[in-house]
Amino acid sequence: MKIFDGCEGFLWRHYHENNCNAYLIDRDMRILIDPGHEHLFQHVLDGMESAAIGMEDVDVVIATHGHPDHLEGARKFGKPTLFAMNQDEYEFIGKLAGRYFRIPEPDFFLTAGDLAIGAELFQVLKTPGHTPASICLYWPAKKALFTGDVVFNQGIGRTDLPGGDGEMLKQSIEMLSGLDVEFLLTGHGEPVIGKEAVRKNFQTVREQWFPYLTR
Numbered sequence: 273m274k275i276f277d278g279c280e281g282f283l284w285r286h287y288h289e290n291n292c293n294a295y296l297i298d299r300d301m302r303i304l305i306d307p308g309h310e311h312l313f314q315h316v317l318d319g320m321e322s323a324a325i326g327m328e329d330v331d332v333v334i335a336t337h338g339h340p341d342h343l344e345g346a347r348k349f350g351k352p353t354l355f356a357m358n359q360d361e362y363e364f365i366g367k368l369a370g371r372y373f374r375i376p377e378p379d380f381f382l383t384a385g386d387l388a389i390g391a392e393l394f395q396v397l398k399t400p401g402h403t404p405a406s407i408c409l410y411w412p413a414k415k416a417l418f419t420g421d422v423v424f425n426q427g428i429g430r431t432d433l434p435g436g437d438g439e440m441l442k443q444s445i446e447m448l449s450g451l452d453v454e455f456l457l458t459g460h461g462e463p464v465i466g467k468e469a470v471r472k473n474f475q476t477v478r479e480q481w482f483p484y485l486t487r
Contacts, residue, residue, distance in 0.1 A: 275295070275416075275455060275457065275463065275465075276414065276416075276455065278297060278298050278299050278414070279295060279296070279297055279298070279414065279416065279455075279457075280295065280296040280298060280319060280323050281293060281294075281295050281296075281457065281463060282294040282295070282296070282315060282316050282318075282319035282320075283462070283463075284308070284312075284315060284460070289312065290309075290341055291308045291309050291312045291315065291341055292306050292308050292309075292341050292342045292421075292459045292460055293306065293457070293458065293459055293460060293461075293463075294306050294307055294308050294315075294316045294319070294345070295418055295457055296319070296320065296323065296325065296330075297392070297411075298323065298325065299390060299391065299392050300390040300391045300392075301331040301332065301389050301390030301391075301392070302325065302329055302330050302331050302332075303330075303331065303332045303333075303334060303389055304316070304330050304332070304333045304334070305333075305334045305336065305409060305418050306334070306335060306336055306342040306343075306418075306420065306459060307333055307335075307342075307343075307344070307345025307346050307348070307349075308341060308342065308344070308345045309340060309341050309344050309345065310340075310344035310345050310347055310348065311344075312345075313344075313345045313348050316345060327348065327349060327353070328353075330349065330353050331352075331353065331354065331389070331390070332353070332354045332355075332356060332389055333345075333346045333349055333353060333354070333355045333356070334355075334356050334357065334382070334409065335355075335356075335357040335361075336357075336406055336407055336408065336409070336418065336419075336420025336421070336459065337357075337358075337361055337365075337402065337403045337405075337406035337407070337420050337421060338357065338361045338362065338364065338365030338368075338375065338403060339365075339403065339421070339433075340373060342420065342421070342459065343357070343365075343375065343376075346376045347374070347376050354379040354380065355376050355377075355378050355379055356378050356379060356380050356381065356382050357378050357381070357382060357407075358381060358382045358383070358398075358405045358406070358407050359378075359381035359382075359383075359405075360404065360405035361403060361404065361405035361406060361407070362375065362378060362381070364403070364404050364405060364435060365403075368434055368435075382396045382407055383396060384396055384397065384398040384407075387409075392411070392413070393412065393413070394409050394410060394411050394412075395409070395410040395411075395412065396408075396409060397409070397410055397447070397448070398444075399419075399420075399422045399444035399447070399448065400437065400440045400441075400444060401422065401429065401431060401436065401437050401438070401439075401440040401441025401442070401443070401444045401445075402420070402421045402422055402429030402430060402431065402433075402436060402441060403421075403433070403435050403436070404435040404437075406420055406421065406422060406429075407420070408420060408422055408444075408448060410451060410453075412452075414454075414455065415452055415453055415454040415455060415467075416453070416454070416455040416457060417448065417451060417453045417455065417456055417457065418457045419448065419456060419457065419458050419459060420459045421459045421460065422441065422444055422445060422448065422459075423445050423448060423456070423458065423473075423474070423477055424458045424459070424460055424461045425456070425458055425461045425462050425463065425464050425473060426461075426473065426476055426477070426480075427461065427477070427481070428441060428445065428477055428481045428485070429441065429459075431485065438484075438485030439485065441485055442482055442485050445474070445477060445478075446478075448474075449474040449478075452467075453467070453470045454466060454467045454470065455470075456470045456473060
């Protein structure tokens with residue numbers, strides 16, 4: 273699915289098995305955000321093939337957080353493709369997974385603040401709550417926000433998994449709601465497109481879900 277020029281969305285619409293949406297930024301460098309489950313990676317390959325992009329053409333793979341349905345697919349890539357995630361998240365998931373889930377080793381870590389990849393400038397936003405150190409990626413030039421599992425179309429990320437925290441998730445969502453966003457590109461479900469639609473979505477989330485968020 274073409275989101276806008278320079279951004280493709282590989283949306284997961286199959287309900288028989290869980291997987292995340294993956295997004296490909298296709299500019300002077302190519303960035304794949306949240307490659308999904310390893311055993312369901314054909315979903316991403318099909319999308320990349322439709323965009324005439326091979327795995328060797330991807331410069332950077334980014335994981336918004338460490339859950340397998342967002343992270344595993346990074347193991348499909350070899351050098352020179354680079355992999356990045358937050359260091360605290362990497363260490364948390366590593367301890368949680370133990371020997372049962374092999375986490376790819378990041379080539380660099382994402383920290384809050386500006387992130388330049390090629391000619392594009394992004395902002396890495398620390399957004400704990402679904403997990404202790406999940407991040408969202410904001411692309412100011414396109415007013416696009418990649419939210420991982422922090423906020424969805426009419427919904428929010430779970431807080432009942434290890435490291436989840438309802439109060440922190442509320443704070444993260446409130447912070448995101450203050451950004452100038454026209455494309456809310458969520459980790460599951462349909463993206464929210466249009467500035468007014470994004471505003472209304474944050475309002476709906478605030479009214480319908482915040483009362484249930486507790487530590």
